[in-house]
Amino acid sequence: MFTITELSTGRINRIVTEALAFANGKTAKIEGEVFCSNLFFEDSTRTKTSFDIAERKLGLQVVPFDASNSSVNKGESLYDTVKTIESLGVNLVVIRDKKDRYFDELKNIKIPIINGGDGTGNHPSQCMLDLMTIYQEFGKFEGLKVGIVGDVKHSRVANSNSEALRRLGAKVYFSGPEQWFDEGALINGTYLSVDELIAEVDVLMLLRIQHERHDAKMSFSASEYHRKYGLTKEREKAMKKDAIIMHPAPINRGVEIDTDLVECERSRVFKQMQNGVFARMAILKEALEKEGYTFK
Amino acid sequence: MFTITELSTGRINRIVTEALAFANGKTAKIEGEVFCSNLFFEDSTRTKTSFDIAERKLGLQVVPFDASNSSVNKGESLYDTVKTIESLGVNLVVIRDKKDRYFDELKNIKIPIINGGDGTGNHPSQCMLDLMTIYQEFGKFEGLKVGIVGDVKHSRVANSNSEALRRLGAKVYFSGPEQWFDEGALINGTYLSVDELIAEVDVLMLLRIQHERHDAKMSFSASEYHRKYGLTKEREKAMKKDAIIMHPAPINRGVEIDTDLVECERSRVFKQMQNGVFARMAILKEALEKEGYTFK
Amino acid sequence: MFTITELSTGRINRIVTEALAFANGKTAKIEGEVFCSNLFFEDSTRTKTSFDIAERKLGLQVVPFDASNSSVNKGESLYDTVKTIESLGVNLVVIRDKKDRYFDELKNIKIPIINGGDGTGNHPSQCMLDLMTIYQEFGKFEGLKVGIVGDVKHSRVANSNSEALRRLGAKVYFSGPEQWFDEGALINGTYLSVDELIAEVDVLMLLRIQHERHDAKMSFSASEYHRKYGLTKEREKAMKKDAIIMHPAPINRGVEIDTDLVECERSRVFKQMQNGVFARMAILKEALEKEGYTFK
Structure with missing residues (x-):
């Protein structure tokens, strides 16, 4: 496979x-x-x-x-x-x-x-475990709204998951720094601002900032990323009642997600593993x- | 544990x-x-x-x-x-x-x-194996005299063993370069000169010179350490009749112990392993x- | 062993x-x-x-x-x-x-x-597998002609194999850059030019250029080595009808052997493994x- x-x-x-x-x-x-x-x-x-x-x-x-x-x-x-x-x-x-x-x-x-x-x-095996985790929660894919936030362009998780989810009938939204999007990256979903996306989705997939794949220095610091695109405590409160948080890990705590949210009730991070x-x-x-x- | x-x-x-x-x-x-x-x-x-x-x-x-x-x-x-x-x-x-x-x-x-x-x-598992080796030899801990020679301050073996031995009723002595001793290091035993210690103990525990843990350059060379604090052939002759030699290994041959003594009759180094x-x-x-x- | x-x-x-x-x-x-x-x-x-x-x-x-x-x-x-x-x-x-x-x-x-x-x-275990591969093919060692080409001097494969083959009754020939031969290296066989050797042997053993064992820079490039001593497509055609090709691997493709010959019909490279x-x-x-x- x-x-x-x-x-x-x-x-x-x-x-x-x-x-x-x-x-x-x-x-x-x-x-x-x-x-x-x-x-x-x-x-x-x-x-x-x-x-x-x-x-x-x-x-x-x-x-x-x-x-x-x-x-x-x-x-x-x-x-x-x-x-x-x-x-x-x-x-x-x-x-x-x-x-x-x-x-x-x-x-x-x-x-x-x-x-x-x-x-x-x-990254097909990661995709299968993510699908499985979503299915465990909602019992279906059809009609689910899934948001993927981060470096969609460089992420094999985003690539594999957005394609599979779209084909299974879910609606996929993307967000993150605009420099990380281009035509190709958006083929399986729609771009939204982080705050629009978070209020909309049943499943919030945070991607890892992959420092090791970025050739040029990022144009923002870790704390700036967190403030602009990360899951802060405030943003978590804006999530829908039964929405869940996913992350392929390893997590950069305080960057993609507030450290206190890693094991919060909505988090499926260790369940995914x-x-x-x-x-x-x-x-x-x-x-x-x-x-x-x-x-x- | x-x-x-x-x-x-x-x-x-x-x-x-x-x-x-x-x-x-x-x-x-x-x-x-x-x-x-x-x-x-x-x-x-x-x-x-x-x-x-x-x-x-x-x-x-x-x-x-x-x-x-x-x-x-x-x-x-x-x-x-x-x-x-x-x-x-x-x-x-x-x-x-x-x-x-x-x-x-x-x-x-x-x-x-x-x-x-x-x-x-x-280093509790090292401590257990050391206790076990001593017990195999003497059938008791109570009243035994155990000497620990070397870098007591930086050694987790010295820390774990001296505490356990004292609590089990053994008497613990320390020796080695004075710069490696302070109040805390001596809590479970008494400082003696190397030659006094060697003549006194039933169990001689030599510690490894842990080059990798010493920030500053040591103030003496390997051969100087051997001469001043190491188990030389002469010192071994001054040991009590049934006294044994222990070392957590890896050994610096010719430093803590003369290379010919590593597998001598008193040595329990490989028995410990x-x-x-x-x-x-x-x-x-x-x-x-x-x-x-x-x-x- | x-x-x-x-x-x-x-x-x-x-x-x-x-x-x-x-x-x-x-x-x-x-x-x-x-x-x-x-x-x-x-x-x-x-x-x-x-x-x-x-x-x-x-x-x-x-x-x-x-x-x-x-x-x-x-x-x-x-x-x-x-x-x-x-x-x-x-x-x-x-x-x-x-x-x-x-x-x-x-x-x-x-x-x-x-x-x-x-x-x-x-490298006795490599020798045993090479002998076994030859025996599988020819059902005997006596009278076979085996050619070993390459860095005979630095190769433990050449050392082990030439000795064993000679003792088992095979005739061993060597070839490769002259700077890699001396008295000692030739003790178990005879030096031939690459083209003479290839036309003569039942078993052609190519040795790996061991860049990591050569202290001085080699006096020829990889492509020069291939042209002078490597098994090119032309040389392969000059081999005897049932002759086989062996190599201890890892192979430097295009150096010791043309990349298209690695899995050709005569090749026993993966069979050896x-x-x-x-x-x-x-x-x-x-x-x-x-x-x-x-x-x-």
Whole structure:
């Protein structure tokens, strides 16, 4: 699974349903000895550990891979590295890489590849866990109003989520600094001011300020961002009665969101992480079943 | 378990007794699927690997965590990192951090946290293995004379051990460069010259020169330290007949101790490491049983 | 297992035979709880992951060890690190180190040590997988002509393989830049020009240009190396009908070999990696059986 675009709505619904079943206590253990490996060429706590735990819960053997000590340091290409891992007998890999659509180079790899995030492009497993979290809350997507605030242009979360939500019948709104919007970024939703957006939506998705992806210095400080676009205590009070707050994390406390709101009643931030393991179990199981593996 | 201070003498005795049972061949496997993770934000071979093996011997699933590739690099706080690990379904964590009393920030974490060492503060699992090693040798603590030589002020081993030993009825002596002593450091024992101390004690605990914790350049060289405060071949001959040598390691050979004495008959240096796995099994088992987990 | 020199031809044949059995589907699981650890003080994807998977297939518990976060950073010696790992209850270690014959310092270690590569010296597990790959193809070693091209002087692969092949009755030829040859390097074979060698051999082993081991700047560029000594499309056409291409990898595409030939019909490059897991299973099993462990 590489992108949301390749997934039919039916398939999205099946994965979300399976993920919800895992959240409700369903278990599944793979039959036979099956090896997987998580090839993360970019820092990550949440996504890598989440996949790791999901894999262990499914009974897979997780073969460690440390990008910083690997032959990539000797100049080996991504293709040769993944082909190596495949030749060694690993049966599935999860990959995260800084490069957009890195998977286009991997067409000759026979084992399933799960995209753990590519550059500013796609992050389908995050999307599945976000959808699952929304569905848990509202029991539907149709007609929901979802606001995404922040660096929409550089965010793979915004890319994946806005497309999926629009296709599932939700209405998507964006907000944030205007310099982070352009034609392409708005394809799946409408731009609103932060305060208009916050008063309107059922789901408020805050994006992380990704300092590491901004080439030029930002034209505003962290506290200025918070004041202009962040979820302040005042703005939270303007939210609709049952509206929820989401954030893919890691959070910059006091920037995207007031630190006291991170664990407030509306916040689903840590619920999202919890769901991430179940969403990844569903994604992994689907990929493995397609290869003929069975679970008990 | 964070500090020795919080442990009653009864509880210390129970843990040491259980550790000795593991050393004598007792086994215990946890029931059900239980995940743990070792979050080490400071270099360590011994302690991290020792916990890792102890966890596996108890039947836990060890989820890898690499601080250097984690979101801590994106500025995430310790609390948010641990809260994340908890949300992902990890059932127990062991933490080592450079910061004294890092655990004070972690009050809202619900899963058990085992302290694998905090700054210059506490190192309770090292203390348990040291107590266990002493008990194996002498069958008691009451009345024993224990000398601790080195950088008492910056050593979490000295802090934890001197407190525990005093409370268990041993008499503690300190020695080493005077600049490393102050009022606080001597609360649990008495200062002696190195040669007086060595002639007096049943247990000689040498501390590691922690170059990495000394801000200013030391006022003496390694060979000067060895001559003035180290365990030379001559000093070893002045030790009491059944006295033993301990060192938390890693050893600076030729500094704290003559290289030929590291594996001499009196040395328990590698015995301590062996015991470390059993002491950590006892600590982990106690923490998990308190949460309702059972072992077979 | 440290060097090829210490292995009798009988023992080499037994290991290769066992490795071939594993490649043909034989399985073996160790009885009891046995711990191993891979101590790699030099970058590696292939060898480390290959040992890791081999260990798991044999049912061993693999204890993670990260050299870059270990106490080696605090100046601990290799001996003390390995002695520590042994004391912690690890039952077998695989070691790779930059230093030639690092294992000479480890005579007091009681647990089996498998050499995962030492400096420019030995790489016996690579040798076993190469022998196995050749045997799979030709069913014999006697009378085969094997050409090794590249930096023979700095290559532990060339060292190990040429010795073993000569002893098994194959004829070994070398080629590559003359500055990389001296008396010692040619002890097990004869120097030929690249084009003479390619027309002559049944097995063409290309060595990696090890930029990281060359102190002085190379006197030729990558493309110059390719033109003078590399396997170009033209040279490949001059190979004998059933001759095969081998490379220990990681490959510098377009240097040692034209990028289009890496996965050509004659190439056994990824087959070698696949065989690596089976060869290592055979090596580990032999070492553990010698210690009295049993497999089912």
